[in-house]
Amino acid sequence: MPKILLLYPPSRIQYHQSCPMGIQLLASVLEKHGYEVILLDANAAKKKMDSRHIIEFACRVKPDVIGMTLLTPMIREAYALARSLKKHGFKLLAGGPHATLMPEETVQQGFDAAVIGEGEPVIHEAVQALMGNIPKDQILGWVYRDEQNNAVMTAPRPFITDLDTVPLPAYHMVDPALYGGRVDGVLHGNIFSSRGCTAKCSFCSGHLFGKRFRFRSAKSILDEIEYLHTTYGTSEFHFVDDAMTLHKKRLREFCDGLKQRNLKIGWTIMTRIDAVDEEFLTAIKEAGCSQIDYGVESGHPVTLRKIHKPHTVDMVRKVIPMTARVGITSNVFFILGFPWEDVAAMDDSLQLMKELAPNVGSFHPAVASILIPFPGTEIYEQYKTEYGFENWWLSEEKNYDTLIPERTSYYEGKIFHLGNILKADFFHYSQPMKDKIYEIFEFMYMHNLSLSQSLQSRIQQRLIAVSKRLTSRSTVAERLMFKPVWTFEHILKAVR
Numbered sequence: 001m002p003k004i005l006l007l008y009p010p011s012r013i014q015y016h017q018s019c020p021m022g023i024q025l026l027a028s029v030l031e032k033h034g035y036e037v038i039l040l041d042a043n044a045a046k047k048k049m050d051s052r053h054i055i056e057f058a059c060r061v062k063p064d065v066i067g068m069t070l071l072t073p074m075i076r077e078a079y080a081l082a083r084s085l086k087k088h089g090f091k092l093l094a095g096g097p098h099a100t101l102m103p104e105e106t107v108q109q110g111f112d113a114a115v116i117g118e119g120e121p122v123i124h125e126a127v128q129a130l131m132g133n134i135p136k137d138q139i140l141g142w143v144y145r146d147e148q149n150n151a152v153m154t155a156p157r158p159f160i161t162d163l164d165t166v167p168l169p170a171y172h173m174v175d176p177a178l179y180g181g182r183v184d185g186v187l188h189g190n191i192f193s194s195r196g197c198t199a200k201c202s203f204c205s206g207h208l209f210g211k212r213f214r215f216r217s218a219k220s221i222l223d224e225i226e227y228l229h230t231t232y233g234t235s236e237f238h239f240v241d242d243a244m245t246l247h248k249k250r251l252r253e254f255c256d257g258l259k260q261r262n263l264k265i266g267w268t269i270m271t272r273i274d275a276v277d278e279e280f281l282t283a284i285k286e287a288g289c290s291q292i293d294y295g296v297e298s299g300h301p302v303t304l305r306k307i308h309k310p311h312t313v314d315m316v317r318k319v320i321p322m323t324a325r326v327g328i329t330s331n332v333f334f335i336l337g338f339p340w341e342d343v344a345a346m347d348d349s350l351q352l353m354k355e356l357a358p359n360v361g362s363f364h365p366a367v368a369s370i371l372i373p374f375p376g377t378e379i380y381e382q383y384k385t386e387y388g389f390e391n392w393w394l395s396e397e398k399n400y401d402t403l404i405p406e407r408t409s410y411y412e413g414k415i416f417h418l419g420n421i422l423k424a425d426f427f428h429y430s431q432p433m434k435d436k437i438y439e440i441f442e443f444m445y446m447h448n449l450s451l452s453q454s455l456q457s458r459i460q461q462r463l464i465a466v467s468k469r470l471t472s473r474s475t476v477a478e479r480l481m482f483k484p485v486w487t488f489e490h491i492l493k494a495v496r
C-alpha cells in the first residue's frame with residue numbers, strides 16, 4: 001500500500017488551533033483510494049515542528065510521496081525544506097494557494113509537481129503519476145518537471161461542480177490534543193460550506209476557488225455537523241467560507257435544519273458587508289450564529305472604490321450596529337497603507353473604527369492589517385516595479401513570517417505580535433505614515449484588551465502604557481526594565 005505524507009509546513013509566527021482543512025480533505029480522498037496516509041501539521045499549537053524535525057520524521061516513516069500545502073509568507077522555508085527532502089530522495093508534490101498562483105516557480109524551486117486549485121479531483125492521479133504509474137502529461141490541472149528539468153503545465157481542470165461529492169475531512173486522523181484552544185481536548189469544528197467569491201477585491205489572494213460561488217447543500221452541512229457533534233462532542237463551529245451568506249435560501253434551510261434536528265450548537269462565519277440584512281441576521285442569530293468576521297478594510301471612500309470592495313462606508317455604518325442589535329458579535333478587519341493613501345486617508349479608517357467600536361467585538365490586528373502585495377493580485381501587478389518588490393517572497397529582506405525580536409519594546413512587541421510586517425515596508429511609508437499605523441494598531445489592540453475584564457488584560461494595559469512612556473524617554477531603560485517581563489511571559493506560555 002503506497003504511503004503518503006501530507007504536510008502543512010512550518011510558519012514561525014502561526015500556532016494553529018485546528019488542523020488545516022485542505023490536507024484533511026486530501027487525506028480522506030487518498031484513504032478512499034486505499035493509501036496509507038499520515039497527516040503532519042507543523043504549526044499545531046501544542047506541538048510546533050521545525051524543518052529539522054520534519055526531515056527526521058520523513059526519514060523515519062519513508063513515504064512514497066510527500067504532499068505540501070504552500071502559502072506565500074512561509075514559502076522560503078518551505079522551498080528550503082523541499083530541497084533538503086529532495087536530497088533524501090523523496091518525491092514532492094505541492095498544492096494550496098501559493099502553488100496555485102506560482103506553479104512553475106514551485107517546480108523550479110525543488111518540487112516534482114504542483115497541483116493548481118482544488119486538490120480533491122487530482123490528488124490520486126498526481127500521486128500515481130509521481131510513482132511512475134500514469135504518464136505525467138495526461139493529468140489535467142498541474143505543472144510537472146520533465147526529464148529535461150523543465151516545468152510543463154497541462155490544460156486546466158474544471159472546478160468541482162457538485163461540492164456535496166467531496167468527502168468529509170479525515171477527522172479520525174486528527175489528534176485534538178495537539179490543538180487545544182477554545183474547547184480544550186475536543187475536536188474543533190471548521191467547516192467549509194461553499195467555495196468561490198464573486199467580488200474582485202484588488203488585494204485578495206483567494207483566487208484558488210474561482211469567482212463563481214459554488215455551495216454544498218444544507219443537508220450535507222447538517223450531516224457533517226451532526227456527525228462531529230455526536231462523535232466528538234464538538235459544539236462550536238467556524239465556517240471558513242469566503243462569503244458564507246451569498247445564497248440566502250440555502251442558509252435558511254440550514255437554520256431550519258438545525259432546529260429540526262435539535263442541534264444545539266454555536267457557529268461563527270465570515271462574510272461580506274453587502275451580503276447581509278436585518279431579517280437575515282435575526283434568523284441566523286436564532287439558529288445559533290454568534291459571531292461574524294467582516295472585511296471592512298477601510299474608512300476612506302476613495303480606497304473602498306479603488307480596491308473594488310463591494311460595499312461603501314455608509315453600508316458599514318449600517319451593518320455593524322445592525323449586527324450588534326440582533327446580538328451577533330462583529331469581528332472586524334481593516335487594511336492600512338494602500339499606496340495612494342496619506343495620513344489623512346488612514347485617519348478616515350481610524351475615525352470609522354472609533355465610531356464602530358461600541359458595536360465591535362474585536363478589531364483584528366492581523367499581519368495582513370498592513371497591506372501585503374500577494375502574488376496574482378491587481379495590487380501586486382500594478383505596483384511591483386514602482387516599489388521594487390517583484391518576487392518579494394523569495395527574499396529574506398521582505399520576509400515578515402518572523403517574530404518581533406525582543407530587543408524591540410514591549411509595547412511594539414505586543415501590538416505587532418504577529419510578525420515583522422512593518423519592517424517589510426513594501427510601500428516605503430514615510431515616518432508620519434508609520435506613526436499613524438502604530439496609532440491605529442494600538443487603538444485596535446487596546447480596544448480588544450479593554451473588552452476583557454480579566455486581571456491579565458488589565459495588567460497588560462498598564463504594562464503597555466508604561467513601556468510606551470519609557471520608550472519615548474530611553475529605549476535602554478525600557479529594554480532593561482521589561483526583560484524580566486518577557487521572561488516571565490515565556491515561562492507562563494510554556495507552562496500552559
Ligand code: B12
Nearest residue numbers: 011014018020022067068069071072095096118119206368
Ligand atoms: C482558515 C484560514 C486561516 C487559518 C488557518 C487555520 C487552520 N488551522 O488551517 C489561520 C487564521 C491560522 C490563517 C492564517 C493565515 N492565513 Co489564511 N486562510 C484561511 C482561509 C479563510 C480558509 C482556509 C481553508 O481552510 N480553506 C478550505 C480548504 C479546503 O482549502 P485549502 O486549504 O486551500 O486546500 C485546497 C487546495 O488549496 C488544495 N491543496 C491544499 N494543500 C494541498 C496540498 C497538496 C499536496 C495538493 C495536491 C493540494 C492542496 O486542495 C485543497 C482542497 O481543494 C483561507 C481563504 C480560503 N478561501 O481558503 C485563508 C488563506 C489561505 N490565508 C491566507 C494567508 C495569507 C494567511 C496568513 C499567511 C496571514 C497573512 N495574511 O499573512 C496566515 C498564516 C497561515 C499559517 N498557517 O502560517 C491567504 C493565502 C494567500 C497566499 N497567497 O498564500 C488566504 C487564501 C486568504 C486570502 N484570501 O488571501 N488562515
Ligand code: SF4
Nearest residue numbers: 197199200201204242
Ligand atoms: S470579498 Fe473577501 S474573499 Fe471576496 S474577493 Fe473580496 S477580499 Fe476576497
